Amino acid sequence: MSKENLIDKSSINTDDMILNMGPQHPSTHGVLRLKIHTDGEVVSKIEPIIGYLHRCFEKHSENLPYEQIVPFTDRCDYLSSMHMSHAYSIAVEKMMDIEIPERVEYIRVIVSELQRIASHAFFIGVFGLDVGAITPFTWVFRDRERIIDLFETLTGARLLYNYVWPGGVSHDLPEKFITRTIEFLDYFEPQLIEVDELLTTNKIFIERTADIGVLDKDIAINYGVTGPALRASGVDFDLRKNEPYSIYDKLDFDVPVGRGEMGTVGDSWDRYIVRFLEIKESIKIIRQCFKSIPEGDVHAALPKKVRPRKGSTYSRFESSRGELGYYIISDGKNVPTRLKMRSPAFSNLSVLPYLSEGWMISDVITILGSLDIVLGEIDR
């Protein structure tokens, strides 16, 4: 009898193995659970299970006056709180037709872009960590700490600022804030080159990220992927350029898009490099703002009572993760009837099952890391 016939092959069970990753797992960036169906080491299907951080933000906001919702928005995306409250303030102002003083607009753009640098720096650190590079993590966290220190002098808080209010900002820039920020930018730009040399062209890093999780641009748009993840797929779509809010139409900056330098357009490496280049653009924007920031009273347009007109509005904002939308319905009272947050990471995560199919489990970590999700914002 030959060797092959000793084993009855029909009795061997080849069912998929189901592997639970999370909710407590360092590579899921929060409390995300992934139900991974694997065939050996290859992923055949992924079911993301979310909702572990659901805090009823939308229900709470139906019982709160407009001005008291701001701290709640901060807590949704805790890595870019400034964007959350900035986007919310824009939405409320759109319903109230408030003219915002120019100084306030400049301050808002400065803090938003600083926040974008902090958020993208965080991404570079943890993405490196996901694929095994530990040094960049410690370096960018040291530098991100300086941005957080700047925000601490500005608002008194390190992560959840409650700084941008409908109609203005909570208070003016403190003394020496501008000189300190310029000092930081002068210090940070050379540091960025070091991180670049360490990570961007690192052989191991390229092997782990290039050609992994290629996202085609039509599929990206169909899934509602926005922000750096969409731009990495080669789509020139940035709300700061396409539908400029605040003073972005006066500022000169470029929108980096993925070009597939190390592999294919829309791979994980492209999603990394787009964010890296965006940091440089943000630095450019902040420097321009400091050159032309006017004097003025930041409280001039603060409304005594926030009572938007009857009706609904959908306002869009480019947060560090993508299109952040607020759909607000008002019936003329000081409490919103319905408030919906269109969170960018929610739609960005929904593409993960499509992207990871057919890749190894270790590549799922790369793909998930490259999407840069924040669970606080997905679950709301």
Place this chain on the structure above:
Amino acid sequence: MSKKTLTDSISSINESIAYDEETNIFSLKEVGTWLDIATEIKNLNFNYLMCITSIDMENSQLALAYNLHSTETKDSIEFNLFFDKDTEIPSVESLWRTADWHEREAYDMMGIKFINHPDMKRILLPQDWEGYPLRKNYKVADYYHGMYIPKDKTSWE
């Protein structure tokens, strides 16, 4: 495409589409034809579905707001559906994959059921949750799995 031709071409898809010039919103009360209308809208280059918002209009009336954008022509439109709370809505998941999770969220939070959705189950809340929290008449349950849910939160602050 100018705004006028755009509104005309959308309004001409179906007679039941109403257009409000002041708010710039299209609305539809006969939701049975929604999938056909959505297909026509998608053919007008609206390739990006930004957001689906579920709304409780009270008096057992619900609504859905679809915000659409075209990355090619840079137009944005809003489309509202109004219906009874027991009406099932055709899913547009086959046209825009974004709708998959957004419709699940609308079901989870507002109890709107969608026809032909591949995976109609709760997304943010546990599968055994009772009731739909974003409805205006939602009452917090007294117990969850035998655990008492405290209502008086004054001692928490």
